[in-house]
Amino acid sequence: MKSMEASKLISFFEEDFCIFHLRSRKKMSVLTEMVHHLALNNRISDEQFIIEMLKNRESLGSTGLGNGVAFPHGRSLAIKELSVLFARSASGVDFDALDGKTTKLFFLILAPSDKGSDTYLAILSELIGLIQKPAKLKSLYEVTDFPSLVKILEEKDQ
Amino acid sequence: MKDEHRLLIALQDLDIMIKEVKDKVTSRELQSLGFKLTGLNELQDARDKLAKKVPRALLQRYEKLTQHYTVAILPVTGSLCLGCFVKLPTSFFSAVSRNELQTCENCGRLLYIP
Numbered sequence: 001m002k003s004m005e006a007s008k009l010i011s012f013f014e015e016d017f018c019i020f021h022l023r024s025r026k027k028m029s030v031l032t033e034m035v036h037h038l039a040l041n042n043r044i045s046d047e048q049f050i051i052e053m054l055k056n057r058e059s060l061g062s063t064g065l066g067n068g069v070a071f072p073h074g075r076s077l078a079i080k081e082l083s084v085l086f087a088r089s090a091s092g093v094d095f096d097a098l099d100g101k102t103t104k105l106f107f108l109i110l111a112p113s114d115k116g117s118d119t120y121l122a123i124l125s126e127l128i129g130l131i132q133k134p135a136k137l138k139s140l141y142e143v144t145d146f147p148s149l150v151k152i153l154e155e156k157d158q
Numbered sequence: 159m160k161d162e163h164r165l166l167i168a169l170q171d172l173d174i175m176i177k178e179v180k181d182k183v184t185s186r187e188l189q190s191l192g193f194k195l196t197g198l199n200e201l202q203d204a205r206d207k208l209a210k211k212v213p214r215a216l217l218q219r220y221e222k223l224t225q226h227y228t229v230a231i232l233p234v235t236g237s238l239c240l241g242c243f244v245k246l247p248t249s250f251f252s253a254v255s256r257n258e259l260q261t262c263e264n265c266g267r268l269l270y271i272p
Contacts, residue, residue, distance in 0.1 A: 045272055047231070049164075053171045060179060060195035060201055075178075077233070078172045098194065114173055114229045114240060121187055128191050 009126050012084040012155050015146040016041045019087040022106075027095050028055070031072060034085050034108045042080070043110075049078035050110065065096030068141065070133050071124055073109040082119055083110045086149060088140075105131075105140055160257055163270055165212050166220055166231055172205045174228060216259075223267060231259070233272040240269040 019037055026029040035050045044050055052074045056065065063068040084107040092102030107127050111120040130153065131137050139152045167233035179195050188195060209217055225229035229259045232240050239246055250260060260269045 032238065036213075049168060049171060052168055053175070056172055056175060056201060056204055059204065060175070060197040065192045075172075075174055077167050077229070077231070087175070113170065114232065121184070124191055125187075 003076070006154060006156075009123065010150055012082070013056070013146075013150065013153070017043075017083065017085045018149065019147055020144045022087050022089040022093070024089075025091070025093060026037060027093065029037070029040050030093050030095070030106065031055070031058075031108075036073075037082055037087075038085055038108075038110070043083045044078055045080060046078040047075050053078075054108075055105060058096070062086060062096040062098060062146070064127070066097050066099035066101065067137060068092065068097075068101060068104040069099065069107070069137070070095050070103045070105070071107050071109065071122060071127065073111075073124060075111045075115070075120070077111045077113045079110045079112045079143060081112065082115065083107070084123060085110075088143060091116045124149035159270065159272075162213055162216060163231075163259055165208060166216065166268070169205065169208050169212060169220070170229065170231055172201065172208060173224060176201055176205060177228065185197075220268065225244060227265075229267070231268040231270070234260075234269050238270060239265060239267060241265050 017038065018112050019034065022030060022033060024033045031054045032051055035047050035054070037140045038044050039047045052073050053074045057072065063072045063145070069075065087106040087108065089104050092104045095103035109120050109123055136152060143149050143152060176198070179198055179201070185195055197265065212220070219231050227241065229241060235247050238244070239262040241262060242260065244264040246262070262269055
């Protein structure tokens with residue numbers, strides 16, 4: 001799998017595509033809230049297609065990998081360009097995570113259908129690598145603004 | 159956009175997902191990252207259920223195209239077919255009704271104006 005430079009990874013994050021205080025408390029409503037946020041920022045041509053696609057993806061197996069982090073992802077014709085959305089829930093959500101615990105951090109990764117899966121798999125791989133570092137994960141649980149998020153993602157050896 | 163075209167787009171999203179899971183390299187990568195891909199049968203069921211809602215002739219056309227292309231239905235952006243990147247003739251746009259699917263004369267993909 002292709003690896004990715006930290007700076008390249010960070011370039012996919014934008015302040016407009018971050019939700020530091022998710023309102024939703026249930027799995028489907030979290031997905032809907034995140035997709036709606038992307039739609040408000042003109043990254044999606046049709047919310048319903050994306051929600052349906054993400055719902056189907058979850059039926060394949062939960063993207064809640066445990067340790068309080070989920071990586072909903074997929075490809076759809078309704079995605080205009082590769083998009084990464086970060087969302088955080090202070091209280092946590094039951095996302096059917098593999099370890100049965102609540103999920104507090106969400107990295108939504110969406111790619112257009114006509115592009116290959118290479119880039120989004122590389123992003124997934126990099127992010128999953130990052131959350132293996134306990135100190136980084138702990139900082140992410142607490143993050144409430146974009147500059148801090150970028151700093152955490154940039155910092156090495158946490 | 160007509161409902162049947164919306165169904166076809168949703169079907170294509172599902173087909174791409176199923177294709178990815180069936181692709182050994184991609185599924186191995188996803189599994190190595192920790193994802194459990196145990197619900198392929200559920201996805202296939204959802205796909206079959208959705209396909210039944212698409213008018214037969216349109217479904218057959220779509221499925222014939224998917225034998226050659228991963229993306230068989232596409233929006234028109236600018237004046238290009240984003241499948242084969244050939245410029246669409248001016249006559250294409252005069253003939254197009256916003257509600258109708260059209261065919262790219264070069265590659266045969268189904269096109270719609272978003």
